[in-house]
Amino acid sequence: MNQGYWERGYRNVDNLWGFTPNNLLSTYIDLVPKSGKVFDVGIGEGRNALYFAKQGYKVEGIDISETAINRCLLLSKEHNVNINAKVDDIRTYDIKKEEYSLIILSNVLNFFSIKEVNDIITKLKNGLKENGLFYINVFDNEEPSLTIAKERCKKIADFTFYDEENKMYLHYFTQEELENLVADYETISFVKSKFLDVTHGQPHYHSTLEILSKKSRS
Ligand SMILES: C[S@@+](CC[C@H](N)C(=O)[O-])C[C@H]1O[C@@H](n2cnc3c(N)ncnc32)[C@H](O)[C@@H]1O
Structure with a gap:
């Protein structure tokens, strides 16, 4: 259970992630019915x-x-x-069926095993309305902190590790893997980014993938 890791992270600072929404979400807000x-x-x-x-x-x-x-x-x-x-x-949460027009998974999915990731995605898809949008943002397999995971954590698969100290999984996604999670949805936008993160702690680089997709029958 990784609850302690996140609690410590939040308690150590006044604000951990800043106030700026993810770019893709603000760009496509008009696709979400009011x-x-x-x-x-x-x-x-x-x-x-x-x-x-x-x-x-x-x-x-x-x-x-x-x-x-x-x-x-x-x-x-x-x-x-x-x-x-x-x-x-989220692993035990019961989502209401076809309730939401937008579901956001921003920087969350990297902290689960592959099985948990698949279960979470299936569950969340059930909670989306027809034509609803699904936003996912993850670190990819070029993320600089992957090097630290390789040194400090137990290897489970090529890009999956278990951090025994913090009792949590670390999984880094390939582009194909992320796209496959929502292969049954229509892609609205897919973005790969490498950037210097100046929003918290010492400036550091990240490598991320973002996908905004739509649940539609056609
Ligand atoms: C990197 S932070 C991202 C926070 C926020 N989504 C954002 O983008 O600013 C990951 C968040 O996922 C939460 N989290 C981790 N495991 C979780 C779980 N099993 N169920 C619900 N939330 C979880 C953490 O507490 C933390 O707030």
Whole structure:
């Protein structure tokens, strides 16, 4: 159980992830019907949730960290918006069927085993309405911190490790693997990025993949 790892991360700083929503989400916000509900999985302090709530969307979210949820609720009060955020674990969470117009998995999926990833994706797809959007952002197999995982963690597969100290999986996605997770959906946008992250801690590089896809029959 990796709850302790995330709790420590949040308790050590006033704000861990900043306030800027993910670029693809703000670019395509108009594709999400105003009447639709947004579900943010691993909502953190709510940088994406706050953005959608401020635009008038009903927003729900869960996170395994109580500190993150309390901070998200406090921020939503300060910004005069309502976010229904609760402490919960996505691995055991029961999602309402075809309830949401947008589901967000921002920087969350890297911390599970492959089996857990597949189970989470199947579950979340059930929670999406027809024509709903699914946003996933992950570190890929060129992510610089992969080197650290290789040194410090137990290797499970080529890009999957188990961090025994923090009791958590670390999985780095290939492009094909991420695309396969939503192969039955229509791709709206796919972005591969390498960038210097200056939002938290010492500036450091990341290598990420983002996919925004749509659940549609055609
Ligand atoms: C890297 S942070 C990203 C936070 C937020 N999505 C963002 O982009 O700012 C990963 C988040 O996933 C949460 N998390 C990790 N495992 C989880 C689980 N099993 N269920 C729900 N949330 C989880 C962590 O507590 C943390 O807030």
